[in-house]
Amino acid sequence: MLNFLINRISSVLLSFCCLLSFENSFAQLRVDITSGNPRPVPIAITEFFGVDPSASKLGNSIGLVISNDLEGSGLFKLIDHKAFIQSRESLRRLPQFPAWRQINAQALVVGTVENLENGKLRVDFRLWDVFSSKQLIGRRLETEPDNWRRVAHIISDAIYKRITGEDGYFDTRIVYVSETGPAKKRVKRLAIMDQDGANLRYLTNGSNLVLTPRFSPTAQEITYLAYVNNRPRVYIYNIDTGQREALGDFPGMSFAPRFSPDGNKVIMSIAKNGNSDIYTMDLPTRRTIRLTAHPAIDTSPSFAPDGSRIVFNSDRGGQQQLYVMTLRDRKASRISFGTGRYATPVWSPRGDLIAFTKMFKGEFAIGVMRPDGSGERLLTKGFLVESPTWAPNGRVLMFFRKDRSGKRGGQPKLFSIDLTGYNERLILTPTSASDPAWSPVN
């Protein structure tokens, strides 16, 4: 497992260094993203200057990827390039701040791209606070030229962090279920793409029904449910090698898998004689431990980030509600008490909130509550919204939405939404899409 990680890191080979390290921590340019609907920061993102024509082309593309990332967060307002007064060549020296103030830019991103003799790509970038004329970030990144998109996402992450105080989530991926064909014989395939939709590839060919993929927090692995030879079981898929492996061989269906925060266990439901209970499987030893033993349906388990508790949904009280169990004593207590049914709880990577799907008055909603059940807040509603997944910074969620369907069946689509309930956005996918899962930071 560690090998994969090292391979991945070394293949990226990013070297960071600070350019002129007078980053001013008291700069005024800052957006408080915890308040309801923050006013987006007007930002000028220039096309990065290329030392030669090929670098120049890449410089344009890097500028576009950063613009798309930051604009998509809803926290930044892009200033049209046509309004720019200063040329990008002259920006190599210093910004002419009055020229940027004149077009109301509060933040300015500039950069240069250079193809090095050793075949590497060098990207320098700086983030400027236009009003105080101060540099907020200056960094140099070197990598293989193929990794230019990741360089752009890493720059977006740095800018987002400097201005919001929160970690970025742009250098991440999404795994989801691609759906094609008629509803009665739906073909479902695992698909993986960058957070911005680039580099899409399909991991399975559609011959087996696959559902509910989830990333490992520590390795290039995905756990999911697949119907192989008409047997629904939990599998692990290795993204680097393409190898697939069934997790255990139980007489009943195993389903609803998720990794533990340390990546060493998978927690899931296993059905016995029609009844579903929650188990963990230790991956190195393959030993299973049963966590619930109740005649009710216990499913959709999710670990707290410190691994000490789980949240799951159960109909032991008569209908689906959320329960938190402390693993030390295996005591479960109900946390959801609003009207309606609650399902698919997912613990935030920050630990402070649990996202869920709620069914109420013929509608579905995505909401969040604290782990003690207080502070319930619904972010979005619809005929069918389901399957929330957290960005690694715990600030943004993704889910899927499907409208009422006719004879041909519905076409689910992925959406992202800010934790505040603002900035709901369609995530473009070439086919219908469901069951998204956000990766940890790459």
Next chain:
Amino acid sequence: MRFKLISTIIFGLALSGCETSSDGSRTIENSAASGSGSTKVSVLKSSDVKTRRSDLVVPPGTQEDLVVNVGDRVFFSTDSFQLSAGSRAVLEKQAKWLAQNLGATFSVEGHADERGTREYNLALGERRAAAVRDYLVALGVNPNRIQTISFGKERPVDPRSLGEAWSKNRRSVSVVK
């Protein structure tokens, strides 16, 4: 029933006498539970023969036989796996059918409508399939002859988002193996 079947087979053979023909008739491989090997039977399209559909060949021990003469499915109310009196009556006929067709085994599929979450519906489908299996076993069917599988909300018979469609989709289906 058996008499009707044999007479229809003869009828079919006499009319066409070959496996396929250009008029769209098709061939059914008949491996009846009586175990007398397979018989190739040519079935004409119903429009060609002035008989009611139920008079056409329904090979015993097949899915078609179960669907036509017994009923392959029972329905459930929302978020429930209780068997209604009507459902129990269908399953009692299924148990009898299994007793008559000792070579047949069932895969009981449990399904749910789209108004639940994916994972919970998988668990619900599993419960529905198990409720059917348990009832058949209580009626004397050997448990080794029944497997269960849940499809949750993955395989609707009617994909429309309507109450009428949802009631059809909350079902178990006995599939002859």
